[in-house]
Amino acid sequence: MHAATTRARLAAQCTRALGTHASAAPAWRPSSALDEWVQRHARPISLRQLTFFGRTLTEARLLASANYCRLELPTRLAHRLRDIQTLPYVVVANPHLAHVYESYLRAFERFRRVPAVRSLDDNARYCALLEHTLAEHAAVIPRLAIGVLEVRGLVTPEATDRFMTTMLRSRISRRVIAEQHLALTATFHSPCHGPHAPLRHDQEAVGEIFLRCNAREIVHACAKTTQDLITRAYGPDVQLPQIKLYGHLEAAFPYIPSHLEYMIGELLRNSIQAVVEQRTSQHADPPPIEVLICETAQHVILRISDQGGGVPNELLPYLWSFSKGPRRETRLQNLARVPTLLGKPQEPPVPEPAAHLSSELHQKLGTRSQHGDASAHHGSLSSLTSRAPHLRLGIGLPMSRLYAEYWAGSLEIHSLEGYGTDAFLQISKLGNKNERLTTRASMDAI
Template identity: 60%
Template sequence: MQTLPYTALTNPHISHVYELYYLAFEKLRKVPEVRTLGDNDALCTVIKECLREHLSVIPRLAMGVLEIEGIIKSSERDLFMRTLLRSRISRRVIAEQHLALTETFHSPWHFPNAKKSQVAPEDDFIGEIFLRCNAKEIVEKCANRTRELVASAYGSNTVIPEVKLQGHLDATFPYIPSHLEYILGELFRNSIQAVVEQRPSSSPAPIEVLICEAPQHVMFRISDQGGGVDREILPYLWSFSKSPRRDLRLQNLERVPRLAATMQEVHSSADPPSQSGPSSSKEHYPGSLDSLSSRPPDLRLGIGLPMSRIYAEYWAGSLELHSLEGYGVDAFLQISKLGNKNEVLSTRASMDAV
């Protein structure tokens, strides 16, 4: 951030994010060396505090990048956002993984003398990583939640399209559920809204999901018949900084004061435990995608697709979208099974190149 022009760094949103990172550095710098369990618990308290304070980073960054138009070229602003967000993801993953592993260590069933009745409720978890994400279950969960969200917004007279699954429905793989839920949630939101807005009262064509499993990765194809992407929007699908609807995006981003980045926060207290997501017995602390995933359908931010691509690419996956004007869209999400490839980190050289 210190490489930005001075006039860009004085933008109130970017300056706010800069101060958050500076204060976090100061807090962590003053934490003494961890030698005991008590020291680790104190460190976890600081980490949780930082995670909560940084929930506003993504919307503030998005607003700042839009507002410094004219100071920095759009291509450079997009590179800045991608680099900073990738760096942010890596740090949040480390922080959340440490908290989750600490929580596991403190659980009663973890100790050698634990009673037989104290069975580990999360045997399939290593921290935040769920070893047996089920493709069918996680798609159904994201699809159902999105359908409910759209139905509540558009009213009871609106016919919500069904979601049909086919392919390798029994595919399982290790992954961080919240990251995958966020990406799938954004794709379903786009497809279901497009179909509903094109045919609000007639019988809409279903959203078709094809799941393909290979030894190294899993592919999801989400196909809709929602008319395709508007021609004026298509060139800017993956851009944080350039859009013909800049003013509307700024207004909507201001309505999301504590945006972060995972569908975890859409969980209600009535949600039953699911094999595709973290156990309800795990301590809940603010995730990085909360308000974003649960926002109302009319709150169009313009950052869902570019952020989803960053999350996919971080774990050596990919996200592509093919639009057929007048017909619909095919979205292709490929995720690498965790453990097969290294995550795509922001290197010092890439940050210096911004």
């Protein structure tokens, strides 16, 4: 009893000494449940597996999907919680990182207690829990980005970037799993699904996966969105560069459209904005942005070339870093202005799908819920692709690379200062590569 009283008194003294900072620190508490779940291994998936599993959807398969999510989500959350616990305490005491830790811990405790999903009613309750958690975690990425910028100097930039890469890659994976199950559930309950529904051989999508993403359509859609945003930001008189497409314009492949829109949108945004801001003569037309689409047996490659002056040499070494490089204060200010960025698209304000999809692609995607191919559930990146051009966050390129590498693709930037930039986005065309995950073993080996 005396020892407990002494510990309580010391804790109170520490709280008074630390003042308001004490409330920011996460509540470290032993958890045998966390130790147990950390011992489990994530079961990676591929686009092809998701497609084959959801193409013929039965009640048994829907319940199997729910139980996969039920076990996989707390497993992946447990690994990320352990990653945070291994950081220096002074780092995790940062209020933004502490908020992320607490929100992950709440989600982990919530998910690990979900019993086996044995009926459609069980699945309905589980889907409501998924929706609630997706909304609750809307502010995770900006908080992570602000947190790692604020603790710069307390850990090495290399360690910070490894931490961010692991956290964001895992977040992508969890949202893919959760949103795919929500979409399959909406498909199963749609009027056009069931034993009496007519057989359809022109299925466009399976859950969140669009079976024939056309690179040309995505480029057109993203270009239109970016041009509209820049026109609103710079005024109606701004001269925008022409977007010229070449190559294999009908190249198509299975992919998640929101991932493609984000990557291509970020690259086009950088190029268009660079050309607009680089112009020295108002009398000459701005140089065009050229997009070359190349299709091989296993990949689709997009090269986006601009004459926007290139990346300044002082920024070039930091293109792929979340924490290094200049302009730290500007990035912090901009991130603070979008507190719920990168969550679900309920953040401020979300454009209608037609605002960023070509009419043809919008017709295919927008009618999926009517035909029972997917839910009306939106992806998690709409608000990011619609942010104002002046909000330079410093995370667009490293996040785009993460999304490219997640499904075994790649992203490279080649810059010639004073002239322009070439971006090479390579996408795995077959959909047969497993998601790229970071395991505890690989983290412990670093």
